[in-house]
Amino acid sequence: MNSQSPSPNRSGALLAEQIKLAYQQAPKALFVTLIVATMLAYIFWELVGKNWLLGWVAAIYALTFVRFLIVKAYFRKKPSAAESVIWGQQFYIGALLAGILWGSAGSIFFVADSAIHQLFLAYLLGGMVAGAMATLSSYKGVFLAFSIPVALPFTYQVIMHESDIQMIIALTFLLFVFTMGRISHQLHQTVTDSLKFRFDNIELLKRLIQTKNQLEQRVAERTEALTITNDILHQEKELFQITLASISDAVITTDANEKITFLNPTAEIFTGWSNEEMHNKPLHEAFHIMDIATHKPVPDPLADYLNELENSPQHSECILVNRDKKEYIIDYAVAPIQNEQKHRIGAVITFRDVTEQRKRTLKLAYQAAHDSLTGLLNRKEFENRLSKILTSMRKNDMHALLYLDLDQFKIINDSCGHSAGDKLLRQVTALLHSKLRARDTLARLGGDEFGVILEHCPKDQALQVADTLRESVQNFRFQWRGKTFTIGVSIGLFPITHGNQGLEHALNAADSACYAAKEQGRNRVQLYQSIPHLQGSVEMQQWLPRIRNALTEQRFQPYYQPTQLISSEHAEQEQHGVILLRLHDENGRLIMPGAFLSAAGRYDQVLPIDRWVVQRSLQFIRAHATHTTNAIYTINISGQALVNENFLDFTVNSIKDSQLDPACICFEISEQTALNDLQHVIRFVTTLKELGCRISIDDVSSNLSSLNYLKDIPLDYLKIDGRVIKNMLTDPVNQAMVESIHHIGHIMRLKTIAVWVENDQTLQILENISVDYVPGFWVAEPTPLNASLPLTDKKG
Ligand SMILES: Nc1nc2c(ncn2[C@@H]2O[C@H](COP(=O)(O)OP(=O)(O)OP(=O)(O)O)[C@@H](O)[C@H]2O)c(=O)[nH]1
The missing domain is CATH 3.30.70.270 (Reverse transcriptase/Diguanylate cyclase domain)
Incomplete structure (x- = not known):
């Protein structure tokens, strides 16, 4: 606050202080007043009228007593700055009254003919003024209120006597009073300035204390915040340490110079080095790694990552060589540690042992690429x-x-x-x-x-x-x-x-x-x-899509060729026939099975064809079962289908679903197929026989060892190899072979069928031998199976 322009509050406080100073001086001044008044009365006891003297002394004593009581009341009350104004006015009045009483002393005690007493009176009143200057100057105006009434009556008395000496006394007295007035004014100014200065100091002190308190408060707040931050940091550090200690991955941290700052327990185990041993050591001392492919040391594992600090850590695999020279295959990643200014201040390397995983992967890869x-x-x-x-x-x-x-x-x-x-x-x-x-x-x-x-x-x-x-x-x-x-x-x-x-x-x-x-x-x-016939082989490869297309486009066509019963030994009139397969090509031409069956066999298409044949044949037989009784339909089955377990299930289920009498269905297999996989064939044949179907074996030659094998298969029909029949007329050995096969067949309780009959003589010989059936072109041409037509033959 500016001391030159005090605020109302401050000027009130200043006045209150001045009044207070005046009151503080008052007791001594009042005491001195009593002494001086008593002394004055004593000295002038004989020189002035008793009444005036006693009256004056009584008035002084009374006034002094009253003023003393006021002073006492003031100190008891300890008035506020606002209340001090009244007290100041009371003080002022007290001083004025005192001044008037002392001024009256200048008249009452004036001894007209005694210059010495006049001088003494001047001296005494001057002393009072001087004393007032010392005690009343703090409160502006009070000095004048006291001094002027003191000085005027005496000065008047002196001047009235008009002598030079008295003039000099009067002037000297007035000069003294005036001088005291000047000094009082300066003293008041000094007191005021020192009070202001004191106020300024108090103000300053207050502000200092306030500032100090604020600072202390802020320090306390900062200290508390720091304590909390420290706590959080400590907790985070604890958490970080515990996390690093408990995770299964190994962790190594470095500073910006690639010096190790920390190894977690897993890293200690893998590297063989402890955290303490490696502290501040170069990274490569604990993290000694080699390239998996070249087995050469990787000199600076962090180098590759320096340019990619912004990116997420990349994983690499390498070999870690530990303190004991033991090698692990590890998967490791490097991540930078950055400060707020994005400067790299270190790096974190995490790694884990993938030796077993890698071995397993290699093993799986090996298994995927190798034959066990x-x-x-x-x-x-x-x-x-x-x-x-x-x-x-x-x-x-x-x-x-x-x-x-x-x-x-x-x-x-x-x-x-x-x-x-x-x-x-x-x-x-x-x-x-x-x-x-x-x-x-x-x-x-x-x-x-x-x-x-x-x-x-x-x-x-x-x-x-x-x-x-x-x-x-x-x-x-x-x-x-x-x-x-x-x-x-x-x-x-x-x-x-x-x-x-x-x-x-x-x-x-x-x-x-x-x-x-x-x-x-x-x-x-x-x-x-x-x-x-290379081209032929290539053509064979081309059959694969053609067969597939024919299957999806339903271009396979079953044909039926009847078989004639020629033996007179049979009383029953069984009607036999074979279901044959043909294919309509993309242009509608009819293709014989010889053209595509070997390709079908080579490219695993026989099975779908056989399935199709079985299904279509059963549909057909079912449709004609009402037209023809005692008919037996023969369906050819390939070797691949015979050994296929699913195909057997499929066949059995298809027959059951068709609700046909299984006795009207005959499955035909070739002798070569039967001998190739006897076990599967026996299983296939036995299952279908148990169901009630019949079985025919094709292309049976006179090979005794094969006939020996055939004993184990539960058959119904034996089809004699056409090549043997064909030459019967010219070669008696062939005829003998046919006889012996037929004979063996009959002993095995099988009915015999002769194929490739091309003329009547052959047919005659076969009838003589008592072969049971004759199929083939000589008997009837194969005709397309048409579900709506009854079967016909040339028989009779
Ligand atoms: N022991 C054994 N036999 C197998 C294995 N894999 C396939 N086979 C059989 O190997 C045979 C191969 O059949 P083919 O090549 O037609 O028989 P092949 O007697 O060599 O006939 P050609 O090749 O015409 O001379 C089949 O009987 C399969 O069952 C295997 O891992 N171990």
């Missing part, structure tokens, strides 16, 4: 590698693809069991391996089929390699429980050159060549290019 029996690559992986080779072919590259299929491997399985077959496959694998270069690829493509890729191997050299393989397999002797077996291998060779048509073509070509090798008598190498 032989350990060779499987077909899928073989195709992958072949595909890669084909796509990376350069102009002059020459490779070769071999397709190997063991010959008569089934015999080993059938006669010695599957485990023997497995053993043979493993031994053949080792044998083939030993004949190939390390860079060649050998794979097991399925069952007894192998594939070989001979990289950078021209055709002639590949032919030599293929023949070496073939010869090794041919010379190989398989031992099983004291017996020795030999096998062969048929190999198809496809030279891979720049501009080949891709993976599928290469595989099909090698497969076709292998198939051709089989066709030509097995145990040989067949070069794809040199197959004269």
